[in-house]
Amino acid sequence: MGRYDFRALRVRQNAKALVDSKRNPALPLWYNIVGDIPPSETLARPVLRAPRPKGNSKPSRMFQPLPIVYPEDRLRKDFFGDHPWELARPRIILEDSGNDAKGYDWSRIEQPGKPLDGESVVQRQLWLMQHEKLPKAQAYDKARREFYRHRHLEAVKRRVAKEEALSTGAYFGKGPLEVGMELEDQAFEHWRNWATQQIETEQANRAQMMSGPQNETQELSEGELDLAVEEVAESIPATNEGKSALGGAMLHP
Amino acid sequence: MIIRSVVWRQGRRAVAQKFWQPLRTFSSAVDSIDSSAQNSLKQLHSLEAQINAAAPTATPVASIDPETATTAQSAVSESLADQYHRFKARESELGDLGTEISPHYQPNTLLNNPPSPADVTLELLLASEAHQGHATSLWNPANARYIHGIRQGIHIISLETTAAHLRRAAKVVQEVSRRGGIVLFVGTRPGQERAVVKAAELSKGYHLFERWIPGSITNGQQILGRCKTKVVNEKDEEVQGFEEQLFDRAALRPDLVVCLNPLENYVLLHECALNNIPTIGVIDTNADPTWVTYPIPANDDSLRCIQVIAGVLGRAGEQGSKQRLAAAEKGVITFPPARNLRLPEEPEAEAEAPKRESEALGRLLDGAEAISSHIKPELFSTSKSDHSLHNADDLGDMLDETNNHETNRRIKQVV
Structure with a gap:
C-alpha cells in the first residue's frame, strides 16, 4: 500500500485480472462500459504559474491556484469603504437561472428585477469608465450621485405609500420603538411594585424594632450588681489574676 | 388579481373622498356646503355613469337558457353577467398595472422535474x-x-x-x-x-x-442475508417459483x-x-x-x-432503463444471464426448449429491517443455441471480439 489507494480507479483492470486468474467466473456487466467511458486522469497537477526562481532558490507555488481578480474589485472596495453601512442592508444572493446579470443594462443605474444597492454603483461606475471614458473619480461621483438620488426617491415613495395607506384606513401596528418602550414600561412597573413591597416590609420591620418588647435589656438587681462588682474587684489589673479579665460581667452583661 | 381589485376599490374611495373635501373648506357657509355636496354627488354619479358606459354592461344580457329559465334565475344571471362585464371592463382599464413576476427559481422544480x-x-x-x-x-x-x-x-x-x-x-x-x-x-x-x-x-x-x-x-451474507429477493423477467415483472433457489443465494x-x-x-x-x-x-x-x-x-x-x-x-438512469425496457419490448435482452439459476419448469417444457438460463439481478431497497435491503433479481431467459442472435448486445460484443482481443475471452466465458 502506497500513499494512495488506486483500487477504485482500477476496477476494470482488476475485474479482468480476476477473470484471468479464474477467481471470478465472468466479467461484470459494466466492464465494457468502463472501458468505453474511462475515468478521467487524477492526481495530475497542472502548472498554474510560471516559475520565477530568485537566485538559487527553487521555484515554488507553481501548482497552486491563482487568485481570480476582476476590475470591479477595486471600485467595490472604494465604495464599500466609503459606505460601510451599505453592507448591513439585507440582500438576496440567490441566482434564478445563472443568467440574471445578462439582462442588466448599466447605461442606467436602475435595473428591472434588481434592488438598488452598492453593486449597482460599482457596475454603473465601471460602465461609465468603459463607455463614456470618464476618469475613475468622476465616474464614481456620477454613479454615487445617481445612487443617492434614487435612494432619496425610494424614501419619498415609501413615505407617500405609507401616507396613502394610512389615509385609506391601514393600520401598521406598533413600531419597534413603541414595542421597546412598552417592554421598558412593563419592566419599570414590575420594578416599582417590587420596590414598594420592599419599602413596606422595611418600614414594618423598623416599626417593629421601635415598638417591640423592651424588657429584653434587663436592669441589674441589687444582688447581681454586688456580684458583678465583686467579680470586677477580684480582677484588679494590678494583680496577676486580673490581667486576663478585660472588662467583666458588669461591662458586658 | 387581488392587488388590482384593491387598487380599484381604494381608487374609487379616494376619488369619492376628493369630492367631499371641499366640505371642510367651505364649512362656514351652510348653503355653499349643500351646493358643493350636491355638485360632488352629481360628479360622482356622472363618473359612475361614465364607467358604466365604458363597460359593455349597457347591452342587455340574455340568460343562459331563455326558454327554460325562470324570471328569478334570469335576474340572478343578469346581475352575475353584469358583474362579470364590469370586472372585464375594469380589467381592460387597469389590467396593465402592477408588476409582472418573471420566471424565477422554485426549489421544488429541481426535485419534481x-x-x-x-x-x-x-x-x-x-x-x-x-x-x-x-x-x-x-x-x-x-x-x-x-x-x-x-x-x-x-x-x-x-x-x-x-x-x-x-x-x-x-x-x-x-x-x-x-x-x-x-x-x-x-x-x-x-x-x-x-x-x-x-x-x-x-x-x-x-x-x-x-x-x-x-x-x-464485504460481510453482506451476515447483514443482508435475510433480505427478500425476487426474480423478475426482462419486462420487470416478477416471476414466481425461484424461492428455494434464492434462499441460499449470496447477497446481491x-x-x-x-x-x-x-x-x-x-x-x-x-x-x-x-x-x-x-x-x-x-x-x-x-x-x-x-x-x-x-x-x-x-x-x-x-x-x-x-x-x-x-x-x-x-x-x-431513467433514459437507460427506458432503453432497456424498449429493447425488451422488441425481444432484445440487454443484460447478461444470471448464474446458477434454473427455471422451475415442467420436465417436458425443459426437454423441448433448450436449457434456459436465468439471470439474477438484485435490488437493494430500504425497508423496515436492519439495513433494509430487498433484493430483486431479474430473470433472463434465452435459448443457448442462438444466443448471440437474440441478444443485440452480444452481437455487438461479437463485433468487438473481431476487433479486440481483450473481449475474446469474455465472450467465451459468457457463452
Missing part, C-alpha cells in the same frame, strides 16, 4: 453554486486540476470540468442501467433524502439516505454506486473498491478524488447543487 444531462449548462451549475469549494487551507492538492482559482479565500471549482465530469458520470449511469445493473444512490447528509429517492425512482435503482452499515458488501451487490457525500461514506467507498465496484462521487475541494472511480468536482455542501447532480444522474 429534475434536469436531464442535456440540460446541464454552466449557468445552471453556477446558479446552483456548484463552483464554491472550501477555504484554501482545507484543500486536497489532488484536486488542483479541478480548481479554477481563488476568490475571497475559497477555491473556485472550474465549471467546465464539473459539466464534463457530470456528463461522463451520467453516461455511465445510463449505460449501466441500460444493461440492467443495480445502481445505488447514496446521500446521507440531512436534506439529501428527497433528491436521492427521486434519482433512485427515476432510474429504477436503489437509495440509501441513512447510515451505510459497514460490511454490507450493486453494480454502480453513486455517492453524493463521499467524505462521510469512506467505508462504503472502500468496500466498493475492495469488491471491485465502480463508484461515482461528488468531490469537493477537500475530498480525495482517488476514493471514487468517477469524480464529479462540485460543491457537496449546497443542496441545490446536490439536487441538480442527483437529478441529472437519475434522469440518465
